Amino acid sequence: MDPSRPHVALLPSAGMGHLIPFSRLAASLSDLCNVTMISILPTVSTAESCHFNDFFNSYPKIHPLYFQLPPLDSSAYPNADPFFLRWTRIRESASDIFSHLLKSAQFPISAIVTDIAAASAILPLAKSNGISCYVLFTSSAAMLSFFKYFPIYHDSNPVSIGNVELPGLRTVPFASLPRPLHDPNHLFTQSLIGNSLTMVKSAGIIVNTFESFEPDSLAWLRGEQSPPVITVGPLPPVKMAISTVTTVSTWLDEQPERSVVYISFGSRTAMSKEQIRELGLGLEVSGYRFLWVIKTSVVDTEDQTELSQLLGDGFLERVKDRGLVTKGWVEQDKVLRHKAVGGFLSHCGWNSVTEAAMNGVRLLAWPRMGDQRINADVVARSGLGLWPDNWSWEGEEGLVTAAEISHRVKEMMSDENLLKTAQKVGEAARSTVMPGKGLARLVRKFEEFA
Ligand code: UDP
Ligand code: UDP
Numbered sequence: 467m468d469p470s471r472p473h474v475a476l477l478p479s480a481g482m483g484h485l486i487p488f489s490r491l492a493a494s495l496s497d498l499c500n501v502t503m504i505s506i507l508p509t510v511s512t513a514e515s516c517h518f519n520d521f522f523n524s525y526p527k528i529h530p531l532y533f534q535l536p537p538l539d540s541s542a543y544p545n546a547d548p549f550f551l552r553w554t555r556i557r558e559s560a561s562d563i564f565s566h567l568l569k570s571a572q573f574p575i576s577a578i579v580t581d582i583a584a585a586s587a588i589l590p591l592a593k594s595n596g597i598s599c600y601v602l603f604t605s606s607a608a609m610l611s612f613f614k615y616f617p618i619y620h621d622s623n624p625v626s627i628g629n630v631e632l633p634g635l636r637t638v639p640f641a642s643l644p645r646p647l648h649d650p651n652h653l654f655t656q657s658l659i660g661n662s663l664t665m666v667k668s669a670g671i672i673v674n675t676f677e678s679f680e681p682d683s684l685a686w687l688r689g690e691q692s693p694p695v696i697t698v699g700p701l702p703p704v705k706m707a708i709s710t711v712t713t714v715s716t717w718l719d720e721q722p723e724r725s726v727v728y729i730s731f732g733s734r735t736a737m738s739k740e741q742i743r744e745l746g747l748g749l750e751v752s753g754y755r756f757l758w759v760i761k762t763s764v765v766d767t768e769d770q771t772e773l774s775q776l777l778g779d780g781f782l783e784r785v786k787d788r789g790l791v792t793k794g795w796v797e798q799d800k801v802l803r804h805k806a807v808g809g810f811l812s813h814c815g816w817n818s819v820t821e822a823a824m825n826g827v828r829l830l831a832w833p834r835m836g837d838q839r840i841n842a843d844v845v846a847r848s849g850l851g852l853w854p855d856n857w858s859w860e861g862e863e864g865l866v867t868a869a870e871i872s873h874r875v876k877e878m879m880s881d882e883n884l885l886k887t888a889q890k891v892g893e894a895a896r897s898t899v900m901p902g903k904g905l906a907r908l909v910r911k912f913e914e915f916a
Contacts, residue, residue, distance in 0.1 A: 826892020
């Protein structure tokens with residue numbers, strides 16, 4: 467560690483969708499300051515533990531700090547989402563995590579960057595120890611606007627929730643709200659409100675987005691009484707010191723330029739088995755080449771379904787000349803950079819959206835849960851992709867048919883204007899990331915308090 471530079475500690479919560487932007491931020495910061503990254507053990511998924519291992523091996527400058535969570539009797543929470551449960555447990559253990567950090571630090575911490583999911587517990591501890599606390603918001607500025615305004619909305623609508631009008635920005639329709647928010651008393655609703663009210667007292671909110679992608683939300687956020695909103699996106703992928711030749715990259719190398727549709731719904735399961743089959747048929751009927759990453763469980767360690775059984779007799783055989791289907795972890799940022807990829811059918815997790823934006827890859831948005839409809843709206847408004855907003859999502863009945871999927875895939879892949887607008891988004895994204903102004907601004911702020 468270099469004592470002349472600030473020392474920042476980063477606390478990711480759980481899930482690859484949170485860990486990935488944290489690693490990217492840590493890697494980018496590690497050239498400019500001393501970085502400690504906290505790793506809460508045991509991780510929920512294997513993907514997270516592999517990622518931590520590879521990451522710490524690849525960035526020896528970053529100091530890993532492990533914190534072992536005490537065992538939990540999970541039978542007390544039979545239906546809880548394991549990632550959401552982990553966020554709750556991190557908040558409950560915040561003071562132990564914090565004391566461990568202070569005791570183990572080789573020299574004083576100038577700032578802590580907490581995951582938004584742990585903000586309500588970490589920020590007061592940082593304040594009482596005189597450490598400035600920043601929040602990494604792991605979604606879009608559009609979602610951040612909603613997140614920031616929701617407690618005010620909830621105050622005036624405590625009993626029933628409807629369309630949420632963000633004054634002077636836009637209305638987030640009821641149909642686009644994360645499902646648990648339909649219930650004002652849900653634990654998720656309460657924890658969102660707690661994190662939101664605390665977030666506004668932080669030293670700054672860091673967002674993995676860029677000005678030209680979300681100008682209206684960023685202007686609105688900065689116009690509100692707010693801590694600084696610091697855009698650092700799109701954060702470049704981390705460079706892992708692992709072997710990179712895989713079946714997927716070999717297969718992609720053999721495909722013509724921009725001919726492949728890439729399909730992924732993120733790091734966890736996203737749809738029913740029936741819908742997966744229908745999607746398979748839709749891809750088959752579309753006639754396009756495709757690379758399809760399927761997850762069949764919420765936590766990867768529980769994924770035991772055979773692909774052939776899932777997709778139905780003969781599917782894999784019928785598409786073998788133009789389709790590759792895998793259940794494994796693919797290096798998505800590499801896939802999206804590959805010249806064979808011409809379009810991306812995505813659930814619109816924010817990391818996936820920023821990766822597509824950075825590479826100028828057009829999207830067909832099929833949000834499935836949480837913040838994804840709010841993100842899909844950014845995709846549609848920015849010209850990065852198409853969003854058929856009548857397609858079903860969490861908690862809704864109704865199968866999107868193979869014919870409809872095939873029609874939309876063809877529409878995305880054949881739309882030259884969409885290709886051009888997506889490429890323009892890509893150019894703007896790459897020109898933003900190069901000078902790294904947002905990051906420099908963040909480091910200057912750390913230095914003020916070092
Ligand atoms: N990802 C990947 N390989 C996979 C599945 C996911 O590299 O097989 C990465 C993807 O590139 C993204 C992250 O995992 O960076 C998932 O985050 P996102 O916000 O897109 O969705 P989530 O999984 O949180 O729903
Ligand atoms: N920026 C920010 N919040 C603000 C103003 C600017 O995060 O209130 C970020 C902006 O996204 C950009 C960087 O700071 O990445 C540089 O901003 P700008 O070009 O306005 O000014 P500079 O810092 O170069 O003077």
